[in-house]
Amino acid sequence: MVVMEKFDFDQIYASSKDNVWKLISKYVSSREDREDLFQEVFVNIHHALPRFRGEAEISTWVYRITINTALNNLKKQKRYQWFKNLLGGMRVVEPMEPEIRSDLNAFKPLEKLNPRQRMVLILSDVEEMKLSEIATVMHLPVGTVKSTLHRAREIIKKEVRENGEL
């Protein structure tokens, strides 16, 4: 109960919503997926809050939940990709705004990465976090982060090279 009073959900939402959204919008491409993931992150935060003892910084804790939720979400999405494609094929595709189309182009190379590679690359090269910080929030050894990042960069470089200007 003391924990609930000390770490109020509404306060956490207010202070971390922008950072969570910023990270999510680099991680998934469609607006619906972003909104779904964003809400799922805060549902998970709400469930985990009674167990939070304040041992880590609240921002680190929120980041950790965001990353775990995002990784699980993408794994689930990949599992049902064939079903989504099937539904996508039946749906009438509306013409997109040029800005949205350009955003989607930016996500195409990321689709070649597995969920962990994608997250490490975004945290390192887009969010500009240190390797040690990434290791902390992702619960991974620094060496694993380094090798994952190296592999992810190689894949993206190859993709960009092969597809020219995106």
Place this chain on the structure above:
Amino acid sequence: MGNYENYLSQLKQVKAAFDADKMYAGVKARLKQRSRQNQLAMGGLLAVLILGFTVYLNFPSNQQSLAGYIYQSGNTNGDPIMNYIYVD
């Protein structure tokens, strides 16, 4: 490397506007829905427990098995196996 840097800058520029109030309402709705689902699951579990306990209490204490119970009550519902148990 140049292409990679260009790509990263494109990724950094991805638009990130969102409606915080709408999202907050969505989170609250999900929490409410999960809580209702949990209540239903708990209700279902409780109902099964009560039913199990009622059957246990009403089961004749001098019978050690269901076959024995059927034998004594004669309730075979025409099932040949149950008839066998009954006859036996």
